[in-house]
Amino acid sequence: MLPPDADPHVRYRAPRGTCPSCGSVEVVHLIIGLPAVPDVGADVPDWARPVGCVHPGHDRECCSCGAIWDSAAGDLP
Numbered sequence: 001m002l003p004p005d006a007d008p009h010v011r012y013r014a015p016r017g018t019c020p021s022c023g024s025v026e027v028v029h030l031i032i033g034l035p036a037v038p039d040v041g042a043d044v045p046d047w048a049r050p051v052g053c054v055h056p057g058h059d060r061e062c063c064s065c066g067a068i069w070d071s072a073a074g075d076l077p
């Protein structure tokens with residue numbers, strides 16, 4: 001038996017979090033810096049989107065209200 005956090009098929013384990021604007025859990029993570037190869041999708045949840053080295057200026061998007069933010073920015077207004 002593997003512990004719950006050792007799923008070999010999911011390499012990306014950052015907590016999904018919630019939208020700071022509307023509180024929705026429908027948050028998309030932009031994964032910056034990983035090679036945007038086609039098969040990377042097998043290793044990340046469907047709410048994480050590898051974007052390679054192109055930093056769009058934010059790394060979180062809300063599917064519910066369209067808010068964008070940067071997780072590294074810390075607290076938000």
Ligand SMILES: [Zn+2]
Binds near residue numbers: 019023024066
């Ligand atoms: Zn939202």
